[in-house]
Amino acid sequence: MRIPSEVLEVLRDQRVVIAGDRVQIPFELGKRLYERVNRVLKQAGGKWDSRTRAHMFGRDIEELLNQAILAGEFVSNMDLGWFPSPPPVVHQLLEHASIRPGMTVLEPSAGTGAIAGPAMGRGAVVDCVELDEHRAAVLAERVPARRIVRGDFLKCLKPNDYEQGFNRVLMNPPFHHALDHLRHAIGFLGEDALLVAVMPRYVEWRTDRPYAEFR
Numbered sequence: 300m301r302i303p304s305e306v307l308e309v310l311r312d313q314r315v316v317i318a319g320d321r322v323q324i325p326f327e328l329g330k331r332l333y334e335r336v337n338r339v340l341k342q343a344g345g346k347w348d349s350r351t352r353a354h355m356f357g358r359d360i361e362e363l364l365n366q367a368i369l370a371g372e373f374v375s376n377m378d379l380g381w382f383p384s385p386p387p388v389v390h391q392l393l394e395h396a397s398i399r400p401g402m403t404v405l406e407p408s409a410g411t412g413a414i415a416g417p418a419m420g421r422g423a424v425v426d427c428v429e430l431d432e433h434r435a436a437v438l439a440e441r442v443p444a445r446r447i448v449r450g451d452f453l454k455c456l457k458p459n460d461y462e463q464g465f466n467r468v469l470m471n472p473p474f475h476h477a478l479d480h481l482r483h484a485i486g487f488l489g490e491d492a493l494l495v496a497v498m499p500r501y502v503e504w505r506t507d508r509p510y511a512e513f514r
């Protein structure tokens with residue numbers, strides 16, 4: 300996400316405090332400018348908190364935000380297509396996949412483990428990939444997966460490295476690259492394996508070539 304110049308100007312103001320898990324702007328902004336600043340801070344993971352009168356991030360963002368201010372951009376949650384799968388969706392995925400104890404499962408865009416955790420709960424042996432550093436760290440804390448790779452699934456995992464393949468691939472990929480992720484993931488399926496994915500609806504009807512070919 301590119302940070303608009305007027306928002307950069309605010310964040311670069313000497314009076315703004317960017318420390319630990321919060322950003323404090325100790326001066327008044329006009330309504331329109333406040334909305335723009337708020338939008339950027341929200342995309343960076345912050346939430347306005349009236350008690351502390353600061354945007355709170357729930358983690359240390361000092362270095363990340365200072366780098367973003369220097370570069371004038373950062374990779375936002377929206378850029379990464381981030382949202383956790385809700386429990387009813389996870390339940391549906393697991394039911395379709397008929398996970399049994401001992402099955403090997405790949406979750407190639409694992410977020411904080413909304414799918415990987417319950418798959419392990421059903422006895423699966425799960426390998427995960429997640430691009431976002433913070434979510435990968437949360438994932439590692441929450442989910443005792445066999446392997447967690449922090450990186451780009453499309454680049455850092457190669458089907459040839461997994462000769463046997465996986466019994467199941469379960470995924471809810473970033474929607475703006477959903478088809479690329481799905482096609483790459485198919486390469487990791489073993490014999491008699493199954494892939495179950497949450498996909499944008501337009502995969503069923505888009506007429507441009509990649510979608511038509513995929514169908």
Ligand SMILES: C[S@@+](CC[C@H](N)C(=O)[O-])C[C@H]1O[C@@H](n2cnc3c(N)ncnc32)[C@H](O)[C@@H]1O
Nearest residue numbers: 379382383384408409410413430431451452471
């Ligand atoms: C829609 S979220 C779903 C997360 C998780 N699968 C779930 O269902 O809760 C997509 C996730 O893919 C991650 N992601 C985006 N691009 C990626 C990539 N190239 N490789 C691995 N993960 C990626 C995002 O950071 C985000 O956590």
